[in-house]
Amino acid sequence: MLSKGANVAKCIAIAGIFLGVSARSEAARAEGALVDPCGADRSTDIWTRTRLPGAPAYCRAIAEAEAQLIREDGTSALAKCDLAEKALPKVLRTRLVEGRAFLRLGRTEEAATALAEAKQGAPALFGPAEELDYARALLARGDRAKAAASFRVLLPRAERLGEEIRRAALVEAAWNELLRAGGDVPFALQSLRDVAREPGPLGNLAAATLALAARAQDPANVREETTERPREDALDAPPVRALLVRVGALGELAGLRATTQTGKEAAASWKAFADAPSHAAFFAPLATALRNRPAR
Numbered sequence: 001m002l003s004k005g006a007n008v009a010k011c012i013a014i015a016g017i018f019l020g021v022s023a024r025s026e027a028a029r030a031e032g033a034l035v036d037p038c039g040a041d042r043s044t045d046i047w048t049r050t051r052l053p054g055a056p057a058y059c060r061a062i063a064e065a066e067a068q069l070i071r072e073d074g075t076s077a078l079a080k081c082d083l084a085e086k087a088l089p090k091v092l093r094t095r096l097v098e099g100r101a102f103l104r105l106g107r108t109e110e111a112a113t114a115l116a117e118a119k120q121g122a123p124a125l126f127g128p129a130e131e132l133d134y135a136r137a138l139l140a141r142g143d144r145a146k147a148a149a150s151f152r153v154l155l156p157r158a159e160r161l162g163e164e165i166r167r168a169a170l171v172e173a174a175w176n177e178l179l180r181a182g183g184d185v186p187f188a189l190q191s192l193r194d195v196a197r198e199p200g201p202l203g204n205l206a207a208a209t210l211a212l213a214a215r216a217q218d219p220a221n222v223r224e225e226t227t228e229r230p231r232e233d234a235l236d237a238p239p240v241r242a243l244l245v246r247v248g249a250l251g252e253l254a255g256l257r258a259t260t261q262t263g264k265e266a267a268a269s270w271k272a273f274a275d276a277p278s279h280a281a282f283f284a285p286l287a288t289a290l291r292n293r294p295a296r
Helices: 004-019 023-030 039-044 046-051 055-070 074-087 092-104 108-121 128-141 144-161 163-179 185-196 201-217 232-236 238-247 250-258 263-275 284-292
Strands: none
Touching: 055 074, 055 092, 074 092, 092 108, 092 128, 108 128, 128 144, 128 163, 128 238, 144 163, 163 185, 163 201, 163 238, 185 201, 201 232, 201 238, 201 250, 201 284, 232 238, 232 250, 238 250, 250 263, 263 284
């Protein structure tokens, strides 16, 4: 027969099991390691409500924040994140949503920091949309190596984002490889070929990038014209300009434009490309070859 003290200890242990309270879990919460109390309707079950009484209010607020992200309303999403944080502090799902909201507001350093914290503590929360935002935040911060790794995680699942976003992600990943030191050029070119086969502004951008990359790979034999030219107006389409800004490729825009032109227009664009103050290592030899070419 158990003593009275042993019975008390046993009851406490059982209560701890049912309520999910242990020294280890409390320490994890103190460190901000609570991942997501909302999955599988856990916010409404009796044990979650007993252990985490703020969970129902938290789950309502964070769901509303995610709805605002769909509307691209970063300000409202952050306001809902504040409500979620008050209801239940130190939840990694909140940091994930905050990071995505920061990105929409152009607060890229805060976005990259928040998303990195969420990624480290709760990688299971990252679907394709979250991974794309993480890659873009890393790009905006200039961390091209980590962005490349994030794109490699994303791209096999990118079809779940819809065809247009998948194609944009392929072009962004390709440009990141062309612009980063030691980038994977064959991967970049294959990604661009996949997109260039399709019509539309992104297909034309991919075709122009392939044309510019071909010249960069053979700068000694640079040609000003090509028999098959992408459409120049595609480079002015808002989605294309936004993409070039995201990947930091506006410095190569004159070269892209040159691949779409002929005659004097092409010559002027190539000169503008050659005279640009700086280029990524992949494109620098082409700019040098153009500057050093004898005048005609």
